[in-house]
Amino acid sequence: MKNLFDKYRTQVVLGMQWGDEGKGKVVDLLAEQCDMVIRYQGGANAGHTVQFDGKQFILHLVPSGILRPGLTCVIGNGVVLDPESFLEEIHSLESEGFEVMPRLHISHLAHLILPFHKFIDKAKEASKAGQKIGTTGRGIGPAYSDKISREGLRICDIMAPDWQDRIRTFMAVKNRQLGLYDHEPLPDKEAIDLIGRFRGKAAGSVTDTRRFVYQSRQEGRRMLLEGAQGTLLDIDFGTYPYVTSSNTTIGGVFTGLGLNPRNVDRVIGILKAYTTRVGNGPFPTELTDDTGEHLREKGHEFGATTGRPRRCGWFDATIGRYAVQVNGVDAIVLTKLDVLDNMETIKICTGYRIGDSVFTEFINDCSMLAQAEPVYETMPGWQTDTSDIKTYRDLPGPARAYIERLETLCETPIETVSLGPARSATLWRAVA
Ligand code: IMP
Numbered sequence: 001m002k003n004l005f006d007k008y009r010t011q012v013v014l015g016m017q018w019g020d021e022g023k024g025k026v027v028d029l030l031a032e033q034c035d036m037v038i039r040y041q042g043g044a045n046a047g048h049t050v051q052f053d054g055k056q057f058i059l060h061l062v063p064s065g066i067l068r069p070g071l072t073c074v075i076g077n078g079v080v081l082d083p084e085s086f087l088e089e090i091h092s093l094e095s096e097g098f099e100v101m102p103r104l105h106i107s108h109l110a111h112l113i114l115p116f117h118k119f120i121d122k123a124k125e126a127s128k129a130g131q132k133i134g135t136t137g138r139g140i141g142p143a144y145s146d147k148i149s150r151e152g153l154r155i156c157d158i159m160a161p162d163w164q165d166r167i168r169t170f171m172a173v174k175n176r177q178l179g180l181y182d183h184e185p186l187p188d189k190e191a192i193d194l195i196g197r198f199r200g201k202a203a204g205s206v207t208d209t210r211r212f213v214y215q216s217r218q219e220g221r222r223m224l225l226e227g228a229q230g231t232l233l234d235i236d237f238g239t240y241p242y243v244t245s246s247n248t249t250i251g252g253v254f255t256g257l258g259l260n261p262r263n264v265d266r267v268i269g270i271l272k273a274y275t276t277r278v279g280n281g282p283f284p285t286e287l288t289d290d291t292g293e294h295l296r297e298k299g300h301e302f303g304a305t306t307g308r309p310r311r312c313g314w315f316d317a318t319i320g321r322y323a324v325q326v327n328g329v330d331a332i333v334l335t336k337l338d339v340l341d342n343m344e345t346i347k348i349c350t351g352y353r354i355g356d357s358v359f360t361e362f363i364n365d366c367s368m369l370a371q372a373e374p375v376y377e378t379m380p381g382w383q384t385d386t387s388d389i390k391t392y393r394d395l396p397g398p399a400r401a402y403i404e405r406l407e408t409l410c411e412t413p414i415e416t417v418s419l420g421p422a423r424s425a426t427l428w429r430a431v432a
Pocket of ligand 1: 018019020045046047133134135136137138139140141228229233242243244245278279280
């Protein structure tokens with residue numbers, strides 16, 4: 001296969017739905033062709049699943065490229081880093097024999113998630129009568145809130161000689177907030193011990209990643225930027241307030257890394273052949289019947305981070321087109337097509353009906369979206385096992401018709417089709 005990084009040196013992989021589109025597998029496959037894999041937003045709320053040699057790896061914080069020996073990995077300033085998850089993940093990767101730290105570069109400007117943030121995340125959710133977001137409980141919202149309120153603790157703070165004092169000052173402010181939840185103050189020692197362990201492991205990897213990434217690009221290194229979550233979980237363009245707290249869309253690359261827009265050569269969007277969502281919020285094509293249950297079971301739709309069952313539904317083309325527009329998607333990878341193998345008929349949502357009005361574009365105002373009734377078109381299923389198919393043209397006719405219809409509705413080429421978690425279960429269509 002042709003190495004697309006020869007033509008497009010810097011490529012982004014991002015999710016086009018509510019996350020869990022299968023980015024981990026795609027990043028792992030593309031990582032074979034590049035020199036660097038870089039995370040730019042989110043934190044340990046992500047769960048990127050990669051499967052090879054009969055083993056499954058779930059990465060939360062470290063870029064999936066770490067599983068390819070020799071690759072350089074970067075955690076950019078836009079990521080919120082939880083030292084506890086970080087140390088656990090590094091430990092488990094090292095015990096599997098992966099060399100991690102010498103290949104990992106961590107931004108000195110990234111913000112930290114401390115146990116305090118995780119406590120607040122859970123306490124806020126528990127205190128809501130209705131309208132719970134259904135967060136992962138990983139402290140993501142509170143850590144980004146601190147960042148935006150200019151009260152956060154960054155990696156450069158804890159690398160400074162007076163790091164312990166900085167943690168004490170930070171904890172003094174935060175412990176006052178805990179009082180609002182009738183919670184005892186958290187001891188400074190807990191945070192200081194945790195950060196002490198993090199420093200011991202990671203100090204040598206902390207750097208100005210903006211400069212490092214920019215220079216690497218100038219030197220012609222091939223890089224893959226790995227998005228976490230998906231377009232509809234974006235803090236601005238998602239289904240607010242049922243979103244995560246970062247920009248999961250293309251803007252997150254620039255603020256979360258410091259690259260400029262001219263430095264991105266290609267955007268690859270990942271779409272699942274149907275739709276899933278974890279957590280609360282409107283989901284017009286959700287199936288709460290046996291068909292939804294079938295998708296969940298066959299697609300193993302359980303959260304990689306929390307184990308929660310994912311809500312499942314038909315493909316929504318308004319979402320696909322919206323994600324193309326917001327992110328400037330050049331090419332789509334369609335994942336989990338095999339999950340639809342047994343379906344007699346398959347529905348595609350092409351618009352919404354609210355009262356007497358029909359909308360053909362995605363509605364990003366959540367209260368309106370909650371009233372939307374999907375308008376469907378129906379296509380025949382293929383009722384054939386596709387698991388052993390090795391080329392696009394060998395797919396059953398109705399499967400190709402389905403893919404090509406999605407391509408037309410999303411106004412973007414579907415260049416790759418994934419038929420299962422294995423690296424080999426991937427069909428590459430002819431690419432320019
Ligand atoms: P938070 O990111 O933990 O604050 O959660 C906010 C919302 O984003 C919840 O609905 C989560 O279920 C969802 N979410 C966060 N990370 C992921 C992910 O990696 N995949 C899918 N949903 C996610």
